[in-house]
Amino acid sequence: MHQLVVHFFVFLLILQAMPKQTQIIHDMFQIKGGGERLVIAMCQGLDTDLLTAHIGPNTFDLSQINGDVINLDALSRIHGIKTWRLAKAFKNLKTEQNCYEQIIYSGVASPLAVHHFPTAKNIFYCHTPPRFVYDKKSYYADGFNPLKRMAFNLLVNWFKPQYEKAIKQMDVVLTNSHYVQARIKSTTGLDAAVIHPPCDTHRFKWIAQGDYYLSMARHDDLKRIDSIIKAFLKMPDKKLIIASGGGQTDALKRIAGNAKNISFTGWLNEAKMMSLLGNCLATIYVPLDEDFGMTPVESMSAGKPVICSNHGGLLETVIDGVTGYFVSSENLVNDIIQKVNLLSNNHQASLMRSACEERAGSFDTQLFLKKLKEFL
Template sequence: MPHQIQIIHDLFQIKGGGERLVMTLCEGLPADLLTAHIGEHTFDLTQLPGRITDLDALSDIHGIKTWSLARAFRSHQPSHQHPKIIYSGVASPLAITHHRHARNVFYCHTPPRFIYDKRTTFEQAMNPIKRWAFKRLINWFQPQYEQAVRQMDVLLTNSEYVRQRIQGALQLQAQVVYPPCDTNHFKWLSQGDFYLSLARHDSLKRIDAIIRAFLRMPDKQLVVASGGAETEPLKQLAGNAPNIHFTGWLSETQLLKLLGQCLATIYVPLDEDFGMTPVESMSAGKPVIAADHGGLLETMLEGETGYLVSNENLDEQIMAAVQRLSGKHAMAMRSACEARAQAFSHTTFLKKIKEYL
């Protein structure tokens, strides 16, 4: 039998925070799942308690992902009418056309930035033909997206930072429900002597600044986990520095071990909406050196669960924070980190979500 609740999520392509959030909803409510695509490199969804519908609608043509997902959600005729629907993603809200009589709740991770605050940046990186196609996509998609969002009964988002972005882009009021962290999953194992970067290797994560800082601190150990498009440039930047170690992509077990054994984590992305990595770090009792803007200001407690660093002279800021955050200081912050992480537990998240259903 179908559940009373269905989650509609854009796609499962990676092992990301949005995907984890949707899985938590499916397991904790419980709920059925509708998605436009399930890729090979995402989480194993086979253990979820509800029905899973994969529309297999992701286009193979580069650059039209949003169009292909949106068309799939608009055209899909559900075989069962769920009385409660939770939407997650950019294209999924367009499915509301088939759920007029349901209780419709949209968890907006962010308004699509290629339409709103980052549109000019996207356009400037395109040649004239791609720019023409890009503008046509926006002209087709934006009015449908805005109409769908305005039909929602409830609009939720992941941070006060994004709530303000929604208000500016859509002139709508959203309620903040912080994303969930499995606080029982991440555990303090030992007090190591290395600092850990867990961010995906993307230019916005600014791992290059972390590496430059550690090149100037040969007595401090840095482990750079994960991978991504910027892995090779980052390795070239690090050279053969004996104090900087790259692990490549790791299994969940390996990641948990590294996190549980490090001295502290370093996470300095640009313009982060929420940032689950610091919460996971705190859950493992490990303090964080974090960027002092975006959603990170809503999770970190300066001086209690780590230290915040500003964009100005970022390399030097990281160096100063590392020198300040010794093993002794990290141990002293352990209990505050673990306590702070509880504010973002699965239990807290699901309780808040249920208030809006």
């Protein structure tokens, strides 16, 4: 009996010493965004542990993850130094080396942890090279006063070489669209393989054909919700519901004024958002320079066509005239009006339902996991 107990504890010690298979390291969980959904899908589908620098109150419930969840709680409460704090947290990560066979990195700052795992297979899922470092550096800098601009440039000069050194240590680089694949090549010189993000197609359901259009995008100026509002101000007989929230909410409400056909919901729980989506006539999503855009895929999964921008990763998801309509940036407001009228007439949105659902199946979570496992 004594020997059995000894052997049992020796077995436990050996088991603990064995390397675990996979850990995912993601920048932070601050919102309910597409990147966060992707990481949760990977954690669940691959049965992994998760390490992140921050878990906020307005993000997804991470208790659904079976593996260990480690929160470094490293996000600064001081506005403007978020990236620096995240980068420092991952760069100076205190963790046991060589305890995982594979590490999957997601985000902008998380790759800086790569030097802690020299014997692991390091896989980077790049949602985009950091825009503030590369193609949108001037866009962000122009929005700062001289003092903040100087601090911003110092951050870029400090972060860029470390980021580039880290991603060159990756064994595999993956990304979410051919559009971002080309950006990765042009900015870093690296070749990335494309695996489109996953959509839990069984979660989104067509419920009824309502009489309102739905915007689900975060309230950010690059999402151009202001143009959607301006279009519906010219169509008082058409209803628009603006869900979600963000830094631009107050400004968007001022633009909408007291228009009776435009309403704001604020942030919603999952059930209410699913109900809004399942009952709408169609969705509108017109961001500028979108990397991939999960919202149109979710909309199509619910059998709802999408009015969306005619550039970026959206060209890889929506089929113009089949699962929605593209609108041009050159005449955005009027183009939105035209496409709304097209969808509102002759039950056109209903006729697109089956094509939308079929198209969404190309981005199903199980297909995503199957493709991902080919690189593990």
